[in-house]
Amino acid sequence: MEPSHGSLLYEGKAKRVFETNNPDELLVHFKNDATAFNAKKHSQLDGKGMLNCKISSSIFRYLGKEGVPTHFLDEIQDCWMLARKVEVIPLEIVVRNIASGSLCRETPIVDGTELSSPLIDFYYKDDRLGDPLLTEKRVLLLGLLSSSQILEIETLSLMVNTFLKKFFIGLDLLLVDFKLEMGLARNGKLLVADEISPDTCRIWDRNIEDKQDRILDKDRFRNDLGGVMEGYSEVFRRINEAYS
Amino acid sequence: MEPSHGSLLYEGKAKRVFETNNPDELLVHFKNDATAFNAKKHSQLDGKGMLNCKISSSIFRYLGKEGVPTHFLDEIQDCWMLARKVEVIPLEIVVRNIASGSLCRETPIVDGTELSSPLIDFYYKDDRLGDPLLTEKRVLLLGLLSSSQILEIETLSLMVNTFLKKFFIGLDLLLVDFKLEMGLARNGKLLVADEISPDTCRIWDRNIEDKQDRILDKDRFRNDLGGVMEGYSEVFRRINEAYS
Numbered sequence: 135m136e137p138s139h140g141s142l143l144y145e146g147k148a149k150r151v152f153e154t155n156n157p158d159e160l161l162v163h164f165k166n167d168a169t170a171f172n173a174k175k176h177s178q179l180d181g182k183g184m185l186n187c188k189i190s191s192s193i194f195r196y197l198g199k200e201g202v203p204t205h206f207l208d209e210i211q212d213c214w215m216l217a218r219k220v221e222v223i224p225l226e227i228v229v230r231n232i233a234s235g236s237l238c239r240e241t242p243i244v245d246g247t248e249l250s251s252p253l254i255d256f257y258y259k260d261d262r263l264g265d266p267l268l269t270e271k272r273v274l275l276l277g278l279l280s281s282s283q284i285l286e287i288e289t290l291s292l293m294v295n296t297f298l299k300k301f302f303i304g305l306d307l308l309l310v311d312f313k314l315e316m317g318l319a320r321n322g323k324l325l326v327a328d329e330i331s332p333d334t335c336r337i338w339d340r341n342i343e344d345k346q347d348r349i350l351d352k353d354r355f356r357n358d359l360g361g362v363m364e365g366y367s368e369v370f371r372r373i374n375e376a377y378s
Numbered sequence: 379m380e381p382s383h384g385s386l387l388y389e390g391k392a393k394r395v396f397e398t399n400n401p402d403e404l405l406v407h408f409k410n411d412a413t414a415f416n417a418k419k420h421s422q423l424d425g426k427g428m429l430n431c432k433i434s435s436s437i438f439r440y441l442g443k444e445g446v447p448t449h450f451l452d453e454i455q456d457c458w459m460l461a462r463k464v465e466v467i468p469l470e471i472v473v474r475n476i477a478s479g480s481l482c483r484e485t486p487i488v489d490g491t492e493l494s495s496p497l498i499d500f501y502y503k504d505d506r507l508g509d510p511l512l513t514e515k516r517v518l519l520l521g522l523l524s525s526s527q528i529l530e531i532e533t534l535s536l537m538v539n540t541f542l543k544k545f546f547i548g549l550d551l552l553l554v555d556f557k558l559e560m561g562l563a564r565n566g567k568l569l570v571a572d573e574i575s576p577d578t579c580r581i582w583d584r585n586i587e588d589k590q591d592r593i594l595d596k597d598r599f600r601n602d603l604g605g606v607m608e609g610y611s612e613v614f615r616r617i618n619e620a621y622s
Contacts, residue, residue, distance in 0.1 A: 239507070240502075240510040240511075240516075241502065241507070241510070241512075241516060241520060242504065242507070242520075243519075243520070249519065250519070251519075253515055253516070253519055254515060255515075255516075256513075258484075258485065260486065263483070263484060263485070263486070266485070267484075267511055267513065268513075269499065269500075269511065269512075270513065270514060271497055271498060271499070272484075272485060272499075275485075275487075275494070275495075275497055276485060276486075276487070
């Protein structure tokens with residue numbers, strides 16, 4: 135059953151966003167749709183919306199307790215999250231601790247290599263352009279952010295990374311990399327927005343050596359490894375055991 | 379006829395590089411091969427080697443007079459250049475004044491848009507990886523350059539851009555963008571290396587409105603516009619008239 139909500143503001147690949155009675159608050163519905171490679175690959179995965187909403191909510195609650203400003207307000211029911219309304223910055227901010235994915239296609243760094251320090255990459259959120267990598271100079275040229283905003287975003291991203299790594303290591307999970315979206319609240323404050331889930335993080339089981347078996351995130355879907363929901367469920371099981 | 383030279387050190391897509399009797403000097407042979415899209419497109423263009431060698435030599439001489447350090451030593455004969463030996467930095471340094479090419483595929487900036495200030499892009503010279511765009515953070519992570527070396531290279535690139543724009547505007551040509559390669563001489567000095575020619579610059583006729591007719595550079599080859607050598611010849615004719 136859906137909670138009462140206002141009109142649909144936005145429908146993305148994995149979420150729908152609705153107005154509420156409060157102009158500063160939104161209702162976010164996590165869908166079961168799974169997409170990859172700029173939506174060229176598409177599927178329905180029963181339970182994904184619920185798992186991602188629960189995992190995201192737990193992580194946002196944890197980050198909030200550590201003092202990280204996020205858009206999270208409340209978990210309403212299985213697939214629904216109440217969030218502060220923000221003006222979304224059209225960038226995907228990727229923080230990497232271990233090399234994987236596009237970094238290994240675009241540099242000679244081998245998959246699985248631990249990076250000497252976390253790497254931050256900005257990607258332009260534009261499906262038609264295929265979410266291209268942006269240099270800082272291109273971010274500035276496009277007028278997306280000022281230099282001081284870039285610094286603020288990088289600082290917040292590294293703060294999230296520090297806490298998230300700690301969060302996952304406590305669950306015997308390795309945080310390989312993750313994507314953040316951020317936005318500005320009405321008071322101008324920078325908040326972590328969107329979701330933080332196995333859709334947006336690479337998470338490996340720390341105690342499994344096998345390079346495929348250890349994957350508990352969306353790479354199971356991207357790379358046709360099977361057991362996608364089993365991976366997400368395992369992440370949720372460990373979070374629930376430790377944090378409920 | 380070939381000048382006397384030592385053994386072949388390197389053969390690239392458009393040039394061959396030979397040792398000489400002097401360990402600090404190289405002989406560069408400009409080939410007629412034209413390639414594009416990471417050598418997926420390949421052709422022979424009679425006269426290209428000669429034109430690029432002559433144009434490059436003229437530009438290096440001009441830059442040298444303006445105080446820009448380059449590897450150029452002498453034009454030996456039609457397709458041969460004597461150059462200082464450098465340790466090549468494995469980056470393509472692209473300076474853009476007007477948006478064109480990959481910048482317009484990777485951002486929403488429309489082809490032909492004059493940029494508010496020159497944009498510098500670094501690409502990793504690696505054919506297997508397809509010469510990917512590198513952010514500064516990736517350049518540092520890969521250990522290719524230090525922060526101070528990046529600054530030195532950017533400063534030198536902008537200096538070259540200032541002089542090259544002046545050079546071309548004097549010939550009624552617009553310098554859209556260009557690629558530089560740089561290297562370190564044995565004494566550690568940073569030098570502009572490789573070539574500067576219609577293979578490595580986008581050059582438009584300032585007095586032609588038509589978006590295809592105005593192109594006098596390798597885009598004629600990339601985009602099958604015909605008249606490739608006519609374009610290169612026109613650039614050379616104007617340089618020769620003004621600077622010989």
